[in-house]
Amino acid sequence: MLEGASIVVEEGQFVSLVGPSGSGKSSLLRAVIGLQKPLKGTVACEVALSDVGFLFQDDALLPWNTARDNVALGLTLRGKARREALEHADLWLERVGLGGFGGRFPRHLSGGQRKRVALAQVLVRQPKLLLMDEPFASLDAIVRARVVQDVAALVERERITVLLVTHDLEEAISLSDRIYLLSRGPRAHVTHEYRTALPRPRDPVRARTHEGFAPLYEKIWTDLSHEIDDIQ
Amino acid sequence: MNPRYAWARQLTAFGVLLAAWEAAGRAHLLNPMYAPSPSQIGATLVELFGSGRIWTHLEATFTAALAGLALGIVAGGLLGVIGTLVPLVAELLEPVMTLLNAIPRVILAPLFVVWLGIGIASKVALSFILVAVLLFFTVAGGIRQVDRKLVERVVTLSGGRWALVRHVYLPSVAASVMASLKVAVGFAFTGAVVGEFVAASRGLGYLLSFAQSTYNSALMLALVVLIMVVVLVIFAVAGRLERHLLRWN
Numbered sequence: 001m002l003e004g005a006s007i008v009v010e011e012g013q014f015v016s017l018v019g020p021s022g023s024g025k026s027s028l029l030r031a032v033i034g035l036q037k038p039l040k041g042t043v044a045c046e047v048a049l050s051d052v053g054f055l056f057q058d059d060a061l062l063p064w065n066t067a068r069d070n071v072a073l074g075l076t077l078r079g080k081a082r083r084e085a086l087e088h089a090d091l092w093l094e095r096v097g098l099g100g101f102g103g104r105f106p107r108h109l110s111g112g113q114r115k116r117v118a119l120a121q122v123l124v125r126q127p128k129l130l131l132m133d134e135p136f137a138s139l140d141a142i143v144r145a146r147v148v149q150d151v152a153a154l155v156e157r158e159r160i161t162v163l164l165v166t167h168d169l170e171e172a173i174s175l176s177d178r179i180y181l182l183s184r185g186p187r188a189h190v191t192h193e194y195r196t197a198l199p200r201p202r203d204p205v206r207a208r209t210h211e212g213f214a215p216l217y218e219k220i221w222t223d224l225s226h227e228i229d230d231i232q
Numbered sequence: 233m234n235p236r237y238a239w240a241r242q243l244t245a246f247g248v249l250l251a252a253w254e255a256a257g258r259a260h261l262l263n264p265m266y267a268p269s270p271s272q273i274g275a276t277l278v279e280l281f282g283s284g285r286i287w288t289h290l291e292a293t294f295t296a297a298l299a300g301l302a303l304g305i306v307a308g309g310l311l312g313v314i315g316t317l318v319p320l321v322a323e324l325l326e327p328v329m330t331l332l333n334a335i336p337r338v339i340l341a342p343l344f345v346v347w348l349g350i351g352i353a354s355k356v357a358l359s360f361i362l363v364a365v366l367l368f369f370t371v372a373g374g375i376r377q378v379d380r381k382l383v384e385r386v387v388t389l390s391g392g393r394w395a396l397v398r399h400v401y402l403p404s405v406a407a408s409v410m411a412s413l414k415v416a417v418g419f420a421f422t423g424a425v426v427g428e429f430v431a432a433s434r435g436l437g438y439l440l441s442f443a444q445s446t447y448n449s450a451l452m453l454a455l456v457v458l459i460m461v462v463v464l465v466i467f468a469v470a471g472r473l474e475r476h477l478l479r480w481n
Binding site: 061073078121 | 382
């Protein structure tokens with residue numbers, strides 16, 4: 001459970017929440033979109049809920065809908081006409097690298113492809129704020145690197161504000177402008193805040209070789225280790 | 233053994249069995265009173281259709297079975313939905329349904345005859361009760377098994393109640409219903425035939441009971457064969473429907 005967290009996400013920024021399991025990172029994201037109520041305090045979101053996209057850890061696509069219908073659902077649930085929604089769906093499937101896969105059911109797609117469909121389903125709505133709850137955790141290393149690259153490029157292109165929850169320090173540093181480190185639960189709180197000084201536009205795979213990467217990694221890792229050791 | 237030719241071996245074995253049965257009959261090794269030969273059973277079937285007297289019985293059984301099936305699916309399904317949505321209804325309904333599920337429901341047949349007469353109503357009722365209880369559990373279970381993650385996904389895409397029903401609950405429950413459709417069809421015919429067997433003036437079950445009272449084994453076996461063919465045809469249709477509707481699975 002998270003207690004006393006003051007986290008600010010400014011427009012156009014890519015912000016990550018990093019911390020050990022049980023620090024309440026996911027609960028915070030879920031509170032922003034209204035899937036869960038905070039016990040105390042408030043979540044102030046200047047963006048309308050319908051302009052917030054949520055990318056889950058699981059792809060959670062409707063198994064009885066084709067990839068195309070799954071993406072179009074993002075628009076039809078908002079009241080767009082089906083035909084128009086399908087046109088946009090095709091466009092976005094193309095953008096996430098899945099042109100020609102629209103007719104497939106989720107069962108017949110690989111884990112990486114399903115993740116891309118889920119991404120298209122969220123981005124087709126042109127969200128202003130994108131919340132991601134360890135979205136890449138279930139992917140294997142190589143697929144993951146490619147998906148992360150594409151997400152970073154699309155998010156930058158569409159100028160979407162992002163709040164990412166992750167266990168992965170490298171992922172957080174290579175993608176973010178700002179990182180919040182959370183302590184371990186049960187009374188978790190924000191212990192540190194960092195700014196990454198890596199240039200944009202950014203390629204998250206190559207960002208790892210940037211001169212600013214290693215020192216920041218070292219710093220966050222030290223803080224995180226202390227956090228875990230203190231409690232143990 | 234190549235598994236691809238399993239059907240050929242099965243067919244051959246069946247043919248050999250039939251031939252042996254026929255030969256034993258012709259050699260007067262079998263009493264036709266108990267075990268009429270395949271050719272006699274075949275002749276009985278031909279006579280049933282040739283004379284046209286089978287149609288009224290087929291019609292009666294099909295009408296009762298299909299009416300019971302349709303009503304049972306609708307009523308059982310609705311009760312399943314209400315039972316999961318309204319806690320009080322669930323509380324009161326569960327024990328009754330569990331009890332009905334535990335007993336062999338065909339024991340209600342004589343009661344239905346007393347209540348509803350020997351006409352088609354008592355057969356529809358038996359068919360209905362067999363199917364409805366099955367569907368109640370199928371639908372209630374289907375709703376409970378709906379994936380929470382899919383619900384949350386639709387909610388975060390600004391889907392309301394109706395969107396949840398349409399995009400998550402309905403397809404999810406439809407999949408469970410399709411999966412138990414074959415069993416439901418079998419139940420519907422069981423109900424109709426058993427109901428007719430108990431008391432009726434028409435139907436395959438009635439004909440069966442008539443054959444029994446006249447020690448007509450050839451007619452009984454002919455009817456068994458006929459009912460098997462009917463149910464196999466319906467299974468094939470249901471199977472195709474299932475494969476089409478659940479092609480995403």
